Structures are given as structure tokens and as C-alpha cells.
Amino acid sequence: MTFQVTISPSGRQFQCDDDETVLTAALRAGLILPYGCKNGACGSCKGKVSAGQVVHGNHQQKALSDEEEAQGGALFCCAKPQSDLTIEAREMLADDDYPIKKLPSRIAKLEKLSDDVMLIELQLPAAEKFNYRAGQYIEFLLKDGKRRSYSLANAPHVEGPLSLHLRHMPGGYFTDQVFSTLKERDIMRFEGPQGSFYLREDSDKPMILLASGTGFAPIKAIVEHLIHIDSKRPVHLYWGGRRPQDLYMHALCEEWANTLAGFQYTPVVSDANAEDDWQGRTGFVHQAVLDDYANLSGYQVYACGAPIVIESAKRDFVAKSHLPADEFYADSFTSEADLAKN
Ligand SMILES: Cc1cc2nc3c(=O)[nH]c(=O)nc-3n(C[C@H](O)[C@H](O)[C@H](O)COP(=O)(O)OP(=O)(O)OC[C@H]3O[C@@H](n4cnc5c(N)ncnc54)[C@H](O)[C@@H]3O)c2cc1C
Ligand code: FES
Known part of the structure; x- marks a missing residue:
């Protein structure tokens, strides 16, 4: 059976079958809602159902709790319609230049x-x-x-x-x-x-880039793009790993810090051994940002990597350092292990 979905506040509409997710149908219709993992683990696609009913497939409680669901909260990557719907979701710009x-x-x-x-x-x-x-x-x-x-x-x-x-x-x-x-x-x-994790080029705010482990990959793409467009936005890159060897492109980051105006780099290692002879910052990478920035109210943060780092960063940057919640952009690197935690 096919139902009609209306997005509030834009009023845009699309059709969604009862055996597909709201996100799948929206993307097919060329409407881009925020999302990351597409498997109910990260919470990026969370919005509200203000009219109608959905059923949720398997998802993590920390992405959407039973209490949030009872109040109309929905994960659109897992929610399938049972009736016509009105949903509250932030739409992203759809661009024909980036077809999937x-x-x-x-x-x-x-x-x-x-x-x-x-x-x-x-x-x-x-x-x-x-x-x-x-x-x-x-x-x-x-x-x-x-x-x-x-x-x-x-x-x-x-x-x-x-x-x-x-x-x-x-x-x-x-x-x-x-x-x-x-x-x-x-x-x-x-x-x-x-995904909806990408550089917002319509902003001139200074940026914190936060990578944990291979979360460095998309951050590298963002830095290379900033260089390409000759951006003047100040950037502070934090890269966290357990051991120094986890920072597998440390030399490239140092080169950026040495050659790019307004670019800072802080590597952070949480479990260095004595033989590592690590002289740099230690502890959790998101804590290093909190230690350095008491006030992030004028910043954008781009964070990628281990789910625990992304969750802690979002929670603490907003609660302790005044980061506006909608200026935190992230991809949480979830896997089957995270889905099994429920
Ligand atoms: C948007 C996004 C972007 C990503 N980008 C990157 C990236 O650039 N680089 C990167 O390295 N990773 C990235 N990831 C993470 C990556 O997709 C996952 O790590 C991936 O699932 C690993 O695939 P796999 O098949 O090897 O492991 P999986 O099969 O997913 O298993 C992962 C781990 O979970 C364990 N496991 C499997 N099933 C269960 C179960 N039922 N119960 C308990 N444990 C279980 C496995 O033993 C294994 O250790 C990204 C993830 C997302 C969502
Ligand atoms: S995109 Fe829906 S929970 Fe990650």
C-alpha cells in the first residue's frame, strides 16, 4: 500500500510504500533529509511524526528511546508508514549535480x-x-x-x-x-x-574538525576542499587515536599546520605505551577540545569516527561549551556491533 508523506514546514510531499522507509522514499523523490548510518544506530535522521502512524524496525535505544517514540519521535531511516503522514524534518538542499x-x-x-x-x-x-x-x-x-x-x-x-x-x-x-x-x-x-555530513560552505564560522581513528578520512577530504577553494576560515583539527600509530597521516596534518594560515593541529593519544615515547596531548580527543574551548557558541564542529566519541562530543560541546546543537555535523562510524547492542 502507498501512503502520502508531507514534510513540515516546507509542505513538500512524496509517496511512500508501507514496506519502505520514509528516508528511502524521500531520497527517491529527490528530497534530502538528514541521515548518516541508515541503520538505526546514529540518530542523525531523527525527526517527528506530527500526524499519522509509523512502525520502526530494529534500532538502538540511544538513537531513539521508547519515551521519545511515544512522544512522536521517529528515525526516518527505520520508520515505515502505516497511514498518510505529516513529518517534521529539516530538509537539506537537493542538488541535481549530486545524483546517487x-x-x-x-x-x-x-x-x-x-x-x-x-x-x-x-x-x-x-x-x-x-x-x-x-x-x-x-x-x-x-x-x-x-x-x-x-x-x-x-x-x-x-x-x-x-x-x-x-x-x-x-x-x-x-x-x-x-x-x-x-x-x-x-x-x-x-x-x-x-549522507548529509559535508562541509557547509555558506558559513564563515571558524571550525573544529574532530576525527577519531579512520574518522580522519572525510576530515581529510574537507581540509583538501578548504585548501582548493582557498578558504580563509580558521580551522582547528583534533585527531585522536589509542596509540600514535593510529594517527596514520600525522605527517600530512603537521604539514598543513606548518603551511596553511589559520590552521592548527592537535593530535591526541589515549593509550600510549612507554615505548611510544609520546610527547603530545593525552586522554580523550573530545576532552582536549573542551579543555581548549570554553565557548564554542560561534563555531561549527565537524566530527567523524567512533560512535562513543561522536556522542560524547555532541553532548558535551552543546552542554558545556555552548555549541549550538545544529552546528554539530557528524558521521558516526557505526557497524553491526552497534546494532547488536540494543
Ligand atoms: C556513514 C558511515 C561512514 C563510515 N566510514 C568509515 C570509514 O571511512 N572508515 C572506516 O574504517 N569505517 C567507516 N565506517 C564504519 C564501517 O562501515 C563499519 O566498521 C563496517 O560495518 C565494518 O564492516 P565489517 O563487515 O568488516 O564489520 P561488521 O560485519 O559490521 O562487524 C563489525 C564488528 O562487529 C562484530 N559483530 C558483527 N555482528 C555482531 C553481532 N551480532 N553482535 C556483536 N558483534 C558483532 C564483528 O565481529 C566486528 O568486530 C563508516 C560507517 C558509517 C555508518
Ligand atoms: S541514519 Fe537513521 S539512525 Fe542513523
Whole structure:
């Protein structure tokens, strides 16, 4: 059965089948609602149903609690309509220059950036033009309908293959293969670009860029894009890892700090060993930002990586450092492990 969905306050409408999610139907209609993981783990797609009923599939309580659901809260990546709906959601600009495509690609390069991080370069078909915004991600289309999300690590203007930074999740369906059997010249299908995490170019606010682990990938794309457009916005990049080797492009960040006006870089390590001889900041990366910035009211924050870091950063930056909640942009790198936590 098909239902009509009306977005408030814009009044825009689209059709949604009862066996598809509101987000899927909105994207198909060319309307972009905020989203990240698309699997009920991150909370980026949260909005309200002000009229009508939805049913939610499997999702995490911390993304949408029972109490929020009882008050009309909805995760549009999981919510399927049971009637015509009016929903309250922030719409993003839809842009015909960034169509979501399913594409084949060839693995042009596989290179370990550290013990558990792999650089994958994807070569697209020669005639294919793939447009995206700095910060967005793609989804690999795997066997049995499985999908796995990876952020694009190079800026959109860069010619040549697409770069991704993949962390090995031991026992993981996809990355176990990446670190064992996957080889150069293999063909991979993906869908993209995806996500509402990207640089807001209509702002001139100073920025905090916060990366944990491979969360550096989309942050790298954003910095390269800022350089490309000759941005004058002040930027403070914080990159957190457990050990110094987790900061697998530390030298590049230092080079940015040494050569770009208004660019600061603070690496933060949480579990350094004595043999690491780490002289820099220690502790949690989001805490380092709090220690340095008592007042973030005039800032934008772009944060990517481990879900716990993203949650803590959003909560504490808003509560303790006066960051406006709608100036916090993030992709939380959720996986099957996070979905299983419910
Ligand atoms: C928007 C977005 C962008 C992302 N970008 C990146 C990126 O640029 N780089 C990056 O490294 N990661 C990124 N991620 C995270 C990445 O997509 C996940 O880590 C991915 O799911 C790993 O795939 P996998 O098949 O190897 O592991 P999965 O199969 O997802 O398993 C992950 C872990 O969970 C465990 N697990 C699986 N099933 C269960 C279960 N039922 N119960 C308990 N544990 C379980 C596995 O053993 C494994 O350790 C991103 C995620 C999102 C949502
Ligand atoms: S919870 Fe819906 S996009 Fe992550």
C-alpha cells in the first residue's frame, strides 16, 4: 500500500510504500533529509511524526528511546508508514549535480597505512563522472544484499581514483576479506554519494574538525576542499587515536599546520605505551577540545569516527561549551556491533 508523506514546514510531499522507509522514499523523490548510518544506530535522521502512524524496525535505544517514540519521535531511516503522514524534518538542499548512482569500480590500489588501516583506491569506468561533497560516503554493495559504508578521503576536485581508509574490524564480514583475500584489480560495486555530513560552505564560522581513528578520512577530504577553494576560515583539527600509530597521516596534518594560515593541529593519544615515547596531548580527543574551548557558541564542529566519541562530543560541546546543537555535523562510524547492542 502507498501512503502520502508531507514534510513540515516546507509542505513538500512524496509517496511512500508501507514496506519502505520514509528516508528511502524521500531520497527517491529527490528530497534530502538528514541521515548518516541508515541503520538505526546514529540518530542523525531523527525527526517527528506530527500526524499519522509509523512502525520502526530494529534500532538502538540511544538513537531513539521508547519515551521519545511515544512522544512522536521517529528515525526516518527505520520508520515505515502505516497511514498518510505529516513529518517534521529539516530538509537539506537537493542538488541535481549530486545524483546517487550505483557504479562498478576496480580496485586500483590496496596499501596498509598502519597495522589495521587499509587505503583502498577505486578506479571508476573511464566515461563516468562521480560528483560528491567533501565529507560524504559510499556504500559497498556486497553479496546477500549486505552494504558497508566508507567515507571518501579525497576532495571532490581531485582527478583519479577515489580513496578510502578502512579499519579492520576483526570478525567483520567485509573487512576480514579486505585484510585477507581482496586484491588489486578486483571489481567492487558501490552506491553513492551518501549522507548529509559535508562541509557547509555558506558559513564563515571558524571550525573544529574532530576525527577519531579512520574518522580522519572525510576530515581529510574537507581540509583538501578548504585548501582548493582557498578558504580563509580558521580551522582547528583534533585527531585522536589509542596509540600514535593510529594517527596514520600525522605527517600530512603537521604539514598543513606548518603551511596553511589559520590552521592548527592537535593530535591526541589515549593509550600510549612507554615505548611510544609520546610527547603530545593525552586522554580523550573530545576532552582536549573542551579543555581548549570554553565557548564554542560561534563555531561549527565537524566530527567523524567512533560512535562513543561522536556522542560524547555532541553532548558535551552543546552542554558545556555552548555549541549550538545544529552546528554539530557528524558521521558516526557505526557497524553491526552497534546494532547488536540494543
Ligand atoms: C556513514 C558511515 C561512514 C563510515 N566510514 C568509515 C570509514 O571511512 N572508515 C572506516 O574504517 N569505517 C567507516 N565506517 C564504519 C564501517 O562501515 C563499519 O566498521 C563496517 O560495518 C565494518 O564492516 P565489517 O563487515 O568488516 O564489520 P561488521 O560485519 O559490521 O562487524 C563489525 C564488528 O562487529 C562484530 N559483530 C558483527 N555482528 C555482531 C553481532 N551480532 N553482535 C556483536 N558483534 C558483532 C564483528 O565481529 C566486528 O568486530 C563508516 C560507517 C558509517 C555508518
Ligand atoms: S539512525 Fe537513521 S541514519 Fe542513523
